[in-house]
Each structure stands twice: as C-alpha cells, then as structure tokens.
Amino acid sequence: MENSHKLTLYVAYYLARFDKIALKNLGYKNWQSCFSDISQKLNVKKHSVRNWRDEFDPLFGHRAGWYQRPMSPSRTNVALALENLEEHEIRLIIEDILSGKIENTPKSLNRLLSIANDNSDIERNSPFILRGPTGKKAEQFFLEYHKKYNLPFSGELIDSRDLGCGYDFEIKSKSSQHYIEVKGLSNKIGGLLFTNKEWETAKQKRSSYTVCLVSNISGAPEISFINDPCSKLNPRKNIIQTVQVQWSVSNKALKEIDDRLQ
Template identity: 40%
Template structure:
C-alpha cells in the first residue's frame, strides 16, 4: 500500500512533469531542486521520491529524455488517467491546496481512485495507448519532414500544450492543426478526447486527423481533413466525467 503522502507526492510530480517550468513558476519556486525540497517538506515526503516520480512521467511529457524504456508503473498510469484532461490552472490549484493543507484536509476520493486496483486494466490500456501515440508522433514528424504532407509549412510540436491537437503547421498566413493517432496493426479504431473533438469542430477544414497504422512494421499514413464533419463517432463518458469519441476501424476504412 502506498502511503497517502506519497500519493500526494505523485500528484505533485505529475504537475511538475507535465507543465515543467510553468509549474515551477506558478508554485513560486526558482528551480526544480527548490521545488523538490520545499514540496517534500510540506508533504513530509522524500524529495528524491518526488524527483523519481516526476521522471517516470517523462515518456508522456517530453521535456526531458527520461526513462523511455521502462514499463510504466500502475500508479503513474492511474495518475494520468485521473488528471491528464485537467487544465494547468486547475492542477495548480489542486497541487497548491495539497501542499498547503495536506495536514488538515483529506482528498479521499482522489486517493481511493489512485489506489483502486479495479482501474488497473484501464490504466494499463491507457499507458499502452500513450506509448503507441508517442511512436506515431515520431513517425509523423519524420514523414512531414520528408513529404510535406498533409500541408507543407513549418511544423510546431504542441504535444505539451494540451490544446486539442499534437502539431501546428504554419503555412503562409494560415495555421493547420494535426492530431496524430497510432495503431499497431493495419487497421483499428481510435479514441478522441472531448477537447480534441471540440477543437476539430471549431477548426473545421484546418484540422487534420493523422492515423499512423502498422506501427510494428512499416508505418502507413492516413489523413482525414475536417474529421468532425467526415467521421461518425460513438460518444462515451468514462471515469470522472472524462468524455471520449471512438472511431471504428470500419469508419476509418471508409475514409481512405
């Protein structure tokens, strides 16, 4: 059983990992070293524990080289499950509250969710999707550099911004949004978050969905422009009101 103080430390580590220097600034620290020390003091935890936990989020949030070849611990995938859709301001508020009031307040619902073994299958599945997505993003960057598809222009990596897409292409006076999804096999379905789907709706024809399939051998690329108006989706609300939109493999085949 993980101690409650270490659950809180993991939440803090998640915030530091995802938002990097912005998190340091918003918590009022001057460096990661100071953040690890001060946060550990406030939680009664070990500063090395917070640092190591932060490093375990590196395969997902790419500020550092990190531990990309290590299996993702269950507590890490559960934390991502719970908080990845939260805004920076909301996470900052939660972390600040935990740091300042962990001796007098309790966050039992959050602690219970993070310790719930029933969530392991979903969390493991999420971790696999994350790693598949990162591979797909790498392939897309290489593909765009070689071909200029789907739109030629300067490619900007937005994966750390949580803006509803992974890349922005600056082409002339216009900006185009690219959301990348990976599939290990030739065909398969995908999931889009609520934010991704709403952003696709807002951006219309300036939004491209890039499907990178066959990741385990020779990657293949499929681009769907304006997916909001091109695809039929199934809306599902799962766990703490996180909404996703699934696209079946049959629907993707229809749009080839």
C-alpha cells in the same frame, strides 16, 4: 501505497508536464529547493519526488525520463485523469495538496486517492502511450507521409484534431470519405489506448475508419494502417475517473446574498 505518496504523484505529474513553468508558478528557484520543500510538506523522500517526476517525463519530452520502464497503473491513471486540464487548473489542485487544504475537502481528497491506485483494470505491464509529444510527432509524421504518398487514401486532408469528433483527420474525395485516427509509439512495440469516443466512432464508421500507427517515434519511425479496427482488434474496456475543477456556492451563501439585496 500510502496516501501521501498518491498525492505526490499529482505533484510529480504537474512538475513533469509544465517543467520550468511549474517551478516558477509554485515559487521555487530550482529543482533542489522544489524537491526539498515538497518532501517536507508531504512527508515523502526527496529522491522519490524526483524519481516520480522522471517517470512522467517520457510523456512530455523535457527530459529523457524513465523511457525504458512502462508506467504503472497509478501513474497512467493520474495522467489520464489530468490530461485535459490546463496548467492553472492543475495548479489549483497542487496548491491545495501542498498547503494541506485538500484535507478539508474529503470528497476531493478521496477522488484523488482513488484515481492514484495501482489496483486498476489497466494491465500493469502494458506500455500505453498517452497523448503528448509522442502523439504530436506521430501526427506530424502522418501529415508529411500523406502529402508525399497520398496514402492510405487519396483526397483532401482535413484536420479535425480540435473538434473532439473521435478521429484526427478526414480524407475527402469526390467518391468517398475516410476518417483517420493517428496513434504513436515511442518504440517498435507498445499498446494502444482509445478513448470511448474514438472507439464508438470506429464502430460507427467501420471500413471508413482507419488507425494510422506510427511506431518507433524515438528512432526511425515506421507507419502502418489498420482499416476497420473493430474487426481486427479486441480491446479491453477500462473505466477511469477524470478530475475536474469546479467552484460551488452553498444554498446558505446564496440566501445571504438574497437577503442583502432585499
């Protein structure tokens, strides 16, 4: 894949994830002018920009997107690398790509290019479901299911999703504690993706850790539970790179400030 195509994937992800907010913040009045301008700036075909945006769409639900087609490793890697960044952080990267400034920072450029690579350990035909509308719908389905049936364990349900502790919910009773990680699949079949934190927590908690799998989210959801997933699943480790936005100040600039203050 050409470097310009790899960089366009980041732009396409931003457009898919933030939709009309992305259009507004990049200064475009409509999708037609957006695709045309990006096509000229990055030297890619206009329909490619649109198609690549559509490939990311199933993660975010703004359009139907290419829901029937598994994401390739390059798309999956870009989505994973950017998923924890806020809109303004990703926009900084996109603006540097579209303005050509990214060419002036070789380290950042090489990092982005290496991530957007189809030569990945992620299995090409494995339809991993990343966090997004599918995951949120699965979590909501589990909340309603537990409220109605008190399964897979009875007790007080504690929301831990924002704590970064390797599971989504904790179920507390007088005699036990259980930890629930919810995974969602758009269809009846698909692969699962665990963060290292989730898998390490599962290995630590063992029988107290349960994966709640909500499949067929886009149709009639079905729920199943995998208790102690470490004893039943054999996942393959994938080492990925993530993207962070940082601001650096050189030693020379610090010295100049120090000299002026003296």
